[in-house]
Amino acid sequence: MTILVIGATGKTGRRVTSALDALGVAYRPVSRHTEIRFDWTDQSTWAAALDGVTAAYLVPVGSNIDAEEVAAFVPQAVAAGVRRLVLLTARGLPDGDGRERAVRESGVEWTILRPTWFAHNFSEDFFLQQVLEGEIVLPVGGDGGHPFIHAQDIADVAVAALTQEGHSGVTYELSGPRALSFGEVVAQIGDVSGRSVRLVDVPVADYIGALMESGFDSVYAEVLTLSLTAMRDGHDDALSDGVPSVLGRDGRSFEDYVKEAADAWA
8 A cells, every 4th residue: 555645744744644654654745845746736746646556645725625626636546546535624614515525426435534623723824923923813702612623633533544444435523622712722822832812803804805815715715714703603612523433532632732832832
């Protein structure tokens, strides 16, 4: 088995490659910046990435939820000899997501991972600069909670699905073990980092506009903002059982994550 890891320099991808390393499983890490280059928007890079691989971890483009790239890539992967696909999507995407459909209809073994928001968004990208500047600007004025998930738990589930039997045809909903409000999250980050960080509530329309200015397409900007307002209003605090059902243990806590991530806020 040789496993293609798309997005190998990203939050989950690099953890997947580390876990495969530890298992002694052969893999090919690809991204736009690796020796074997892979770019979702450049199909000329796909064949070299797929040469000789038998399974693939798919992390689609992060700035949109278009199905076009995945729908084109999956049949090419199957034709190249890939027999197992593990796709990372997200909790709360619209029903009938085209990327998920492409994988389900691939004709090979597939597993779909739908995690909640990553805890690591506060230390590796997305919210990091705002944490460093002392203000997290979001449409999250309420006290609703969300079970932020540790990226290593996502990676561990992905590796299980890539390397073990018994996960084919399954969609795993993944979450952290406890729901926290953004206020609680910010307080924990402040306690560990010693930084003064505050939440700044903004109108929904303003936040959608800011996401679009930063490179998100309009549909995905609206989906992300809807997710945030669902948290704010207390509609997205449900825990999912995917992590314990696959790994046989509870997911890592946000408290553990904050301790691990402290250097990012130093």
